[in-house]
Each structure stands twice: as structure tokens, then as C-alpha cells.
Amino acid sequence: MAGSSPFRMRLVHLDLKGAPPKVSYLSEILPLFRALGANGLLIEYEDMFPYEGALRLLRARHAYSPSEIREILRLATLNELEVIPLVQTFGHMEFVLKHEALAHLREVAPFPNTLNPHEEESLALVGAMIDQVMALHPKARWLHIGCDEVYYLGEGEASRRWLQQEQNTKAKLCLSHVQAVASHVLARHPATTPLLWDDMLRAVPEDQLTASGVPQLAQPVLWDYGADLDVHSKALLMEKYRKCGFSRLWAASAFKGATGASQALTPTEHHLRNHMQWLQVAASGPADALQGIVLTGWQRYDHFSVLCELLPVGIPSLAVCLQSLLHGGFAEDVKARVENFLGISSLDITGVTSAGAGSFPGSDILALVTQVSLHLHSSVDELLQRDRYVTGWFSPYHRRRKLIHPVMIQHIQPQALSLLARWSTLAGELEAAMQRVFYPDAVDEWLEENVRPSLQRLQQLLQDLGEAAGAQSPRAGPGPDPRQEP
DSSP states (O other): OOTTOSOSEEEEEEETTSSOBOHHHHHHHHHHHHHHTOOEEEEEOGGGSOOOGGGGGGOOTTOOOHHHHHHHHHHHHHTTOEEEEEOOOSSSOHHHHTSGGGGGGBSSTTOOSSBOTTOHHHHHHHHHHHHHHHHHOTTOSEEEOOOOOOTTTTOSHHHHHHHTSTTOOHHHHHHHHHHHHHHHHHHHOTTOEEEEESTTTTTSOHHHHHHTSGGGTOEEEEEOOOTTOOHHHHHHHHHHHHHHTOSOEEEEEEEESOSOTTOOSOOHHHHHHHHHHHHHHHHHSOTTSEEEEEEEEOSOSSTTSOOOSOHHHHHHHHHHHHHHHHHTSOOHHHHHHHHHHHTOSSOOSSSOOOTTOOOSTTHHHHHHHHHIIIIIHHHHHIIIIIOHHHHHHSOHHHHHHTOOOHHHHHHHHHHHHHHHHHHHHHHHHHHHHHHHHBOHHHHHHHHHHHTHHHHHHHHHHHHHHHHHHHHHSGGGOSOOOTTSOO
16 A cells, blocks of 8 residues: 555554543544555553553543553554554653652652653653553554653753763763663563654764664654755754664654644644655655654643644644655645545645535534634624724723613624624534543633633623613613713
């Protein structure tokens, strides 16, 4: 099925640290992943893994059960998708180090993102996490150990003391921890090869990287999500890694979740350009230089950030990107194939897929999220900030003083009621659609961030109108003099 694709492995990344899908939705969407050209999954469980024993506190409220993990693996096998689990072991450890019982293992005391590499307990902790994940993934040929964005490394007290010793550097500190984690994986799970994100390796001098032993233990995943990715510098970086002794290299692109922490709609054209650049990178080196590519689909920028594009919203972008990798570009025939897979009559990658389009699993969520993102906030703004009756006769000044010309209620109230009814109905449809795919906390979070504030603005306007109307009624007595402070 690979066609002209230079990437033998094409893995879809499931970032479960935000809006993790129910297993029932995965059963619907995995066949589409396979049909589009994926042959693997990189599953970043984070707090959705059913950790046991002393690690049980890491579980999210709706964490998958062991039987659900086995079902996900069964579904993946059924759809010929090889699963690579991802366990963060150095940076992005917020879901672990936020807990008071583990806070003493932070590199810098106030910040929960980076693990202190000097503590023996740190290695024991990530070793236990790895072993529990591998116990449920006994056939995994690869395990991704994370190790990206290890912020504040070297700034902890133990690190400062260590760095004062001659010949000790932050690079050496980083590599020693990676070496220890990778060695643990290979010692306990000899049939499994560790993968790691490459950003902490990029600036490390060749001789240090070679001497660290890491190239003999793990395989780097070169990630770049930019639409203007520098092909030449990536080719040079690949050459550097090969010289250092890495046996295999991987690439990582993005199909969503890489253009803004609060992005709601996926800019497909950006992601297509990113993949076209990666095709150029692959073409610039030896034919087998890259083992595969991970199409990342970030759901949060980190454990504490808001949700970015929901998985169903990113499916058209994923389809465009996978098919482009498979066929070496996005020509008209490839576009027609994507439209057929998604049930979309006319796909516009430069704008937003038309609302209501698509018949793929979750397409109803895409249609409704599109409506909300493009029109909810702006329609409420239109009424509150640009309607001549509201701005002229029911301004914030009037609302605070419960002042209104009674005739203006007839102009404002029907509009506000109509708008609130329309958006409340759509919000109800969206909530129902999301509940079929996501757990209640994710549904609640998305609606609270993106829908409820606008509805509350309309509700408050109507409440203020009612109070002002009451204050102006003849039985209420004379209204306050607007020239006097209340």
C-alpha cells in the first residue's frame, strides 16, 4: 500500500492528555486511519493509563481500564495498525510531578514539568511506569520515552552543584538520564527499541553524542511542525545523527495541535505544507534514511494548557496529510480520494470545511464546532457592540443604572431571545455529539471555554433588560435621574 511513499511506517499520534476518545469512538475511527494509509499508532497515554500500586495516583478520573487497553490493542491489530506506546520520562512530567507525593522529584521545586535526574528514585519512578505500560504492550517493538522540552534542566540545586565540577555540562546531564532510561528499557524488555524526541539532542556536539552511548540504545524522532520547515538543515541534522551512530531515524510532522494552544479549527493548508516539506527531506537523503513518520495530533500543549483542536475536527487534515504522504503530493486525484473517504463533496484546504460536510465518524462534531468557532462569538458581539438599539439605548451605563426607554425593549429583547434560542439549541446538539465520543469532563471543559461565555453574555443582557423594564414600569415609581450617580 506504500505506493511512492518514502515512509515505511506512518503512525497517527493519539495525545490522550486532553479529550481522550472513548474506546467506542476508536473502534469507528481506526478503520478510517488504516484506509487513509496509516499502519501504526503512537499512543501517548499520559494519565489515561491504568497505573497500579504506588502509581495509581497518576490515573485520570476516566482513565482506561486494563481491559480497555487490551481492546484498543485488539482494534489496532484488527486494522493492521502497529502500536507504539509513549511514556514521558524526563520533560513534560506534569501529570506525575504535580502530585504532592512526588513533588520532591522535580528538577526545580516550583515547576512540575522536569524530573530531577540526580535522584535514584527518579529513575525508579520512570522505570516502574515503563514496566507497567510494557506489561500491557508485551509485543511492542518500539517504546517512545519522550525526553522533549526538558525545560529548566540544570537549574535545580543538585544540578547546579554537579555542573560546577569540571567537564560536566547540561548536554552530558541530559544524555546520562536518557542513557539510563533507554538502558532500563533494553534490560527489562530486550525486544523493544526506545524512541525519543530529538530536540534535546540537536545542539549536542557530535563527539559528546557519540561518546554518550545513546545512539546504540535508542532511535531519535526528528520533529518539526512548521509549514516552512528548512529542508536543508534537516538533511544536515540527519547526517549528523547518522555519523553519531544512530541506526535508524524517524520523522514527526503534525496534522493538528501545532498552530496555537487554543486553536479550535485545523488550518489544513499549513499541515499539508508541513508534510510536503517532510517529503522533500526524505527525498534528500538515502532511500531508507527514515524508518517512518509520526503524524502528531496534539490535544494540549502541556498538561495544564487548554484544549486545542478536537480529534474529529482534525480528521480532514489527517486525511489530506496521510494521502499526500502515500501518493507523494496532493494532486487532484488525491483530493478526490480524500473527499471520497470523508464523504465531503468539496474539500477546501485553504479555508474551513463547509459546515455539515462529511460522513466520517465525528463529522457532526466538526460541523457544529465550525459553526460555533466561526459565528457564535461574532454574532453576540454584533448584537452587543454594533446593534444601534443596544449601543444607543442600552449601553453599559444604562445597564448599571437599570435605565431604558420602554420602546427599546421591543427592539432588543426579541433579537436577544432569538439568538439565545438558536445558539442554545446548537450547543445542546454539540454537547450530545461530543458525549458520544468524549468523557464528561472533556465535554464540559470545551463547552465552558468555547460556548458558555457567549451564552452567558446573552443571558445577562436579557436579565438586565428585565430588571430595567421593571424599574421603568409605572408601578415602580419614577426612575433614577441619569445625571445623578446611583
